[in-house]
Amino acid sequence: MPRRRLSMRKIKEILRLKWELNLGIRQIARSCNLSHSTVSEYLARAQAAGITWPIPVDLDDTALEKLLFPGNNSARRFSPEPDYNWIHQELKKKGVTLQLLWTEYKQQHPEGYQYSRFCELYHIWRKTIDPPLRLVHKAGEKMFVDYAGLVMYITNTATGEKNPAYIYVAVLGASNYTYAEATLTQDLYAWISAHCRAFEFFGGVTEIVVPDNTKTAVLKPCRYEPDLNPTYHEMATHYGTVIIPARAAHPRDKAKVETGVQVVERQVLAPLRHRTFFSLVELNQAIQIGVQELNQRPFQKLAGTRYQLFVTLDKPALKPLPGQRYEFALWKKVRVNIDYHVEVEANYYSAPYQLIHKEVDVRITANTVELLHKGQRVAVHRRRFGKGEYSTDPLHRPEKHQKYLEWTPERIVTWAKTTGPDTARMVEVILSSRPHPEQGYRSCLGVMRLGEKYSPELLEAACRRALASGAYAYRHVKSILEKGLDRVPLEEAKLAPREHPNLRGAAYYAQKGVR
The missing domain is CATH 3.30.420.10 (Ribonuclease H-like superfamily/Ribonuclease H)
Structure with a gap:
């Protein structure tokens, strides 16, 4: 099977370690958990593509990938190196032979070495085994x-x-x-x-x-x-x-x-x-x-x-210290939701709407939350420390959403009064009961659309019944209209909640923030 390409982050790290820190190929391979042949391959590709260090700011991950892998041809294949130390230890076990180990190796790596080359490489490696040497560490290394x-x-x-x-x-x-x-x-x-x-x-x-x-x-x-x-x-x-x-x-x-x-x-x-x-x-x-x-x-x-x-x-x-101490930051991967927000620690931060359903990197510091896509920063927000809070950049919204948010609470209430006082009161209660204004807007606009399907009298009756029962949401008004309950005489006594120690009441939910 063809070998999977490295992520662009890993490729950039290989280039940084080689051209910024002047490390050898085997040191880079150990740091990046790769084989030295893989490191050599990607360095050769970068050199052939004329890539310089540091990588230009305007060269994002997509453009860099096209330079490293031009055309539709798959990357050159290299036979994966066997784990010679493991082979050496396995051969000490009774009944284990090189033929058996090569068979197991080929099962894992069908594109790997053939048996004769496999044995040759192992015997070359075995000759390099020496007694442990006392390591000599270079100054500042x-x-x-x-x-x-x-x-x-x-x-x-x-x-x-x-x-x-x-x-x-x-x-x-x-x-x-x-x-x-x-x-x-x-x-x-x-x-x-x-x-x-x-x-x-x-x-x-x-x-x-x-x-x-x-x-x-x-x-x-x-x-x-x-x-x-x-x-x-x-x-x-x-x-x-x-x-x-x-x-x-x-x-x-x-x-x-x-x-x-x-x-x-x-x-x-x-x-x-x-x-x-x-x-x-x-x-x-x-x-x-x-x-x-x-x-x-x-x-x-x-x-x-x-x-x-x-x-x-x-x-x-020793290398000199940088100008300032490293600012601690946590990293995580998240996917942009359909409302062009990502959830980070139970709070919500906006991203450009073009990234809906796409995965982004989140960098969280003491005071900021940064969103990055393919190595490029696409949004930065002040960090929120509550629960369920929103941080929304207006420029991240689609144009139709920006027009939608030109609605204000006063405008919505004024519209509701054209239907009737109960509808206006329902809208006021919805707006005041939501933790975030946009959540209230959405519910109020739902009530507005019900006015397109039902008459003002029916909508007034449905809002009146919903208010009496404490059901301050669009879905309750809609349910009342669909089931025809707006035409049933309203009996305040039956709609009022009964006193009972197991009934927590609206005050409880308002205090806990439950909606």
Whole structure:
């Protein structure tokens, strides 16, 4: 089966890592969770298409795709690389042969290598297996990050309850210079904020950040965001670095931070075990003192201290910090509804009506909600913090909707009075009972259209009965007319609600916002 094309976001990330950060193909492949052959293919396509970096602002995702994939010819196919390490481990099992593994490989990848080439590639790979080497980290290249296994506690002064605090640790590869702080949670906001403070503590940014495969960093494989969390990726772009997670079941990939965490637990946290902390600030002040002493403490087997190595090795090689700290933002995908609004956290934000039924990216910051389509921002709104609130840009409406909204409450009530006082009162009640004016307009216009089908006398009678029964909605007036209840004599006593402890009444629903 033909290989699926990468998303435009992933292709742009490949180009950014190559042309902005000057990373090698294999580093890009690890960061983007791709094979190196795939990375090479897309870089070659970009070069052949004459694409430059940064990509021009007016070149949207559609235009970029046409440049990368001209005509209707499918992309060049490459045989997927077998997982040689997995093959090597499987061959240790009794009864497993290369012939069996090749058969399973072909079942998954019919376009893959034939048996002879499959065996040849495996034997070439097997010759490259060497005993583990001691990794040598270049200055300013990598920052390793993780949470410590040891948890500290903050005591509630009122109840005496102890709440856990989690210890974030960051270690520079070349100098072992260490940063640590306590956070109340391990959620995405705490994770991103700790990274920002770590960069500020070091006074610069490394070329690569190496996290574990924590859920806040790497999402589960899915069709929408199969790799890095979008917020984590955006933070890396803001600081001009790249995220290369440690491989699963490869502890040597993050041996530096594993050792750093162990050192922090033993030399910073353990000495604090008998102290009682009553606030996060107090705990972090104690951790800051312990980390400062750790960085100034001489090595046992090397000359100098972590701080001295940092000053001579890592600090001169770090990239400068950007002008401002990264503004935390959540990302999600939503589909534009038929009313050209999207729902975000139980509130509604408008998008251009041309995007109805189309999927857009939503970027949520502390104060704004941005909508993006194919990498281009199409709307920005002030963030709402209530429930069921609307933020609508008039320019997003179709022209006929803009004319429709030229109606005002006064105009609608004036029209209703031409039918009768009960119809006017019904319209007034509808407008005053809706949380958003446009919702009331729609119901009132429905009542107006009933006047085209039924006589003013019938409409008056139906509105009178609906008002008496507390049914303040277009659908109730319509039901009364369709069932002929407007011609039945109105008995106020029967229509009035009976007193009963299980009847909540209109006041309850008005208070709860139930419509």
